[in-house]
Amino acid sequence: MSSPVLTASRRLLGSLGSAGLLLGALGCGTGPSTLTVPVSSWPGYEYFPLAKERGLDQRHGLTLNLKTYTNPQDIVHAYLRGELKVAQLTTVEAVDLCYRVPKRCPVVVLVLDESRGADQVVVNRSLGSIAQLRARPVAITPSTLGPFVLSQALARHGLSLADVELRPMPLEAMPQALAQGEVAAAALFPPFSDQAVATGKVHPLFTSREIPGQIFDILVVDPEFLAAQRPAVTRLLQVWQAAHQDADANPDSAIAVMSRREGVTEQAFRESLKGLVFLPLGGQEPLLAPGGTLPRNIRTVRDVQAQLGLVPDTAPLPPVDGTVIRQALDRRP
Numbered sequence: 001m002s003s004p005v006l007t008a009s010r011r012l013l014g015s016l017g018s019a020g021l022l023l024g025a026l027g028c029g030t031g032p033s034t035l036t037v038p039v040s041s042w043p044g045y046e047y048f049p050l051a052k053e054r055g056l057d058q059r060h061g062l063t064l065n066l067k068t069y070t071n072p073q074d075i076v077h078a079y080l081r082g083e084l085k086v087a088q089l090t091t092v093e094a095v096d097l098c099y100r101v102p103k104r105c106p107v108v109v110l111v112l113d114e115s116r117g118a119d120q121v122v123v124n125r126s127l128g129s130i131a132q133l134r135a136r137p138v139a140i141t142p143s144t145l146g147p148f149v150l151s152q153a154l155a156r157h158g159l160s161l162a163d164v165e166l167r168p169m170p171l172e173a174m175p176q177a178l179a180q181g182e183v184a185a186a187a188l189f190p191p192f193s194d195q196a197v198a199t200g201k202v203h204p205l206f207t208s209r210e211i212p213g214q215i216f217d218i219l220v221v222d223p224e225f226l227a228a229q230r231p232a233v234t235r236l237l238q239v240w241q242a243a244h245q246d247a248d249a250n251p252d253s254a255i256a257v258m259s260r261r262e263g264v265t266e267q268a269f270r271e272s273l274k275g276l277v278f279l280p281l282g283g284q285e286p287l288l289a290p291g292g293t294l295p296r297n298i299r300t301v302r303d304v305q306a307q308l309g310l311v312p313d314t315a316p317l318p319p320v321d322g323t324v325i326r327q328a329l330d331r332r333p
Contacts, residue, residue, distance in 0.1 A: 033232050034063040037086055039261075040072045043190065043272040044113035044217045045088045046258040051243035053257050060235045060242065071170075073143050079106070085225040086236070088112060090145050091301045091318075094220050099315040106220035109324040110237055111284055111294060115215035118275030119145055119208040120193045121153045122178065123185040130205050131157040137165040139174045139186035145215055146187030148304045152214070153187075153206035161307060178202050190272040191264055208275070213293050214300070220318065230324065237328040241281050281325050288322030295320050 037048050049066055051057050057064040067084075069075050076093050078084045080101055087106065089097075098105035121130065121138075130153050140146045151161050167183050174186040175195040185205075186196065196202050208215045219240070221233055247254035259269035279287065287293050298317055306313040 033061065033229075033235075034065050035086060035232055035236060036065040036067060036084060037236070038067045038069055038075045038078065038084055038088060040069045040075060040088070041191070041262060042072075042088075042217065043118075043258070043262065043269060044276055044278075046261060047112075047240055047243040047247070048088070049261055050247060050254055050257055051239045054243070054246055056242040056246065057239050060239045062232065062235050062239060064239070076143070079104075079222075085222040085229075086233070087220050089218060089220055091216055091218060091298050092145050092148065092305065093143060094218060094318040095298065095302045095305055095311060095315065096143065097220075098318050099311040102316050104222055104224070105316055106318055107223050107226050108218045108220050108288070108294065108298075108318050108320045109226070109233060109322075110219035110240065110281075111279060111287055112217040112219055112240075114213065114277040114279070115145075115189070115208040115217070116212055116275060116277050117207045117209040118193075118272060119149045119187070119189045119215050120204040121150055121185055121187050121206040122193060122196050122202040123205045124178070124181070125201060125203055127184060127205075129157070130154060131159065133164050133185055134159060135163070135165065136184035137167045137182070139167045139169050139177055139183040139188075141171050141188075142168055142305075142308060142310055144171070144187075144189075145301075146189075147308055148301055149206070149208060149211075149215065150187040151304050151307070152211050156206070156210075161304075166308075175199060190275070191262070191268070194264075194268060194272075214297055216294060216297060218294075223319075226321070226324075230327070234324055234327045237281060237324060241328070244278060244280070281329055284325050285322050288320050288325065290320075292320075292322075 039045050039049055048064060052064045052066055075087055076097060079087050079097055094106055140150060154160055171188055171192045174188050174192055177183050178186055178196050179199040179201045226233055255266050255269055259266045262269060302315055302317060305311045
């Protein structure tokens with residue numbers, strides 16, 4: 001792991017209208033602003049819960065209201081309904097939201113993590129090469145980065161997604177499907193990849209370590225909310241950085257907090273973190289700059305989703321705003 005410093009429906013609330021929604025998302029009064037942040041099961045999303053546990057949100061003038069979602073798609077649906085103004089998402093989910101609600105196309109303000117080994121294509125042990133997946137069933141969850149990772153693995157062997165039999169299924173169903181031989185391979189990530197490998201039936205033949213700079217998890221914000229509440233979003237980024245600094249300074253206690261929330265052993269959580277890279281705020285400005293790695297990556301992700309028939313190839317792309325990071329670096333709590 002590199003430098004650990006490194007989201008009520010959208011119905012109008014009576015006569016309050018959109019102002020009521022803003023108050024619900026941000027809070028009011030003279031005390032710290034309350035900001036709702038969704039959390040689903042992924043090691044890179046655990047730093048806001050850590051910040052809450054340590055009281056780091058209060059130190060930066062915020063009160064984090066954490067909402068836990070078992071399925072990441074529930075976060076997408078909550079954003080669609082207008083319940084969330086901020087979300088921790090994959091780039092795939094951000095592209096999906098832009099297509100489905102272009103007027104509320106979420107703005108990317110932070111890279112939460114880069115996957116370098118965490119996302120995997122695991123294959124039945126009887127097969128020794130990705131090339132042997134031709135015409136075989138492969139499990140994917142379209143709403144995740146799995147299809148993107150699979151497409152990159154296949155391309156290394158002159159194949160495309162059209163050359164395999166795609167079997168959409170929930171991530172939690174993949175380990176059993178692999179163990180029972182229902183599919184020959186799957187594109188997945190911890191803890192599901194760990195569960196699959198533990199069966200002894202599969203082994204990883206491709207990981208995101210082979211495609212550095214292509215798999216990102218991101219923090220996104222509703223564009224109207226960002227325009228109206230930029231100071232609060234700026235403080236949120238400072239809270240995120242403070243959580244990484246705390247984890248760096250107190251690794252054992254931080255791992256204990258985060259692994260407990262994930263429902264895995266401390267050792268398993270440590271292993272998961274080895275497949276992730278966290279960049280400090282100061283190192284992210286080039287990444288988010290116009291024409292930088294992240295905007296280019298989002299376009300590539302959109303192209304893969306279009307190939308799967310999930311969005312048109314003309315679907316709008318999530319805008320990337322690196323100025324919030326610059327403001328977060330300039331401010332002091």
